[in-house]
Amino acid sequence: MSNNNIPENALFVCFGGMSNVGTLTGLAGLEAVRQVEPGKAGIFCLGGLPTQSQSVLDKTHAAQRIITVDGCPLNCARKIVEQAGFVPYKTINLVEDCGIKKGPPQAYYGDEEMQVAVEAILDAIKNSQFLPPSGSAD
């Protein structure tokens, strides 16, 4: 855990509901955070960035690194983070980086899709200690 009880790695996940991969970012993000040690990573509020929520902005500044997780090639989470003035240390796209096919939303996900997505996020979190933090573009 970094200062002020802020997770070291700030995850910004799409968690959009219009496609399978969008929803999977939210589910896989939660599972990845559950699997790492407390304080290592947390899922932040993506909606708080374009609305300039001071609490969300402050916590994002306090995190050591930012990881964005998008489902589809639109990369909305990445765009929102960058538009808010932050520079992601790592960006993950489930279609482009993990080879998961974009399709209609699903109520359930196969083990393989979930595992691939979780592993990609875990890799970004666990390898973060070996790379310099990205910080803010401010």
Place this chain on the structure above:
Amino acid sequence: MSIETSDEKAPVSQDHEETEKPRVGIFYCGGAMSSVGELTGVAAFEVLKRLGPKEVGMGCVAALAAGVPKHFRTMQGLEKVVVIDGCPNSCVRKIVEQTGARMDAYINFGKDLKIKKIGPFKPLAYSQEDLERAVEAILNVVQSTP
């Protein structure tokens, strides 16, 4: 949100042009810095499970905020759009209003249902009772006449 995995896929139609559009669209917060944000997504998907994809479909708030035209248009064309926030920050409502997107009904779990915000970074700290109340509230709004 419980992470359920299964070999049995349950496709839900919406957004994709080749599939049928749902009657009602839902924009949910899904922010995970607090319990109520995560609860918006969990409860919305529970409503989707209960009512089915012809009745409800989920929107992409991130796409709305990022200015993706297709996602904006898709939700505009539905019979009703429900907007759900978890906490007083009301981020989804702000994004909808800032973009001029459609909002026919609005629920804020904190203000309207008095569900306690627990955090930070405790996305799954909501109770089963909170989940049931949230689901019931969304069901009532979805199924009420416009």
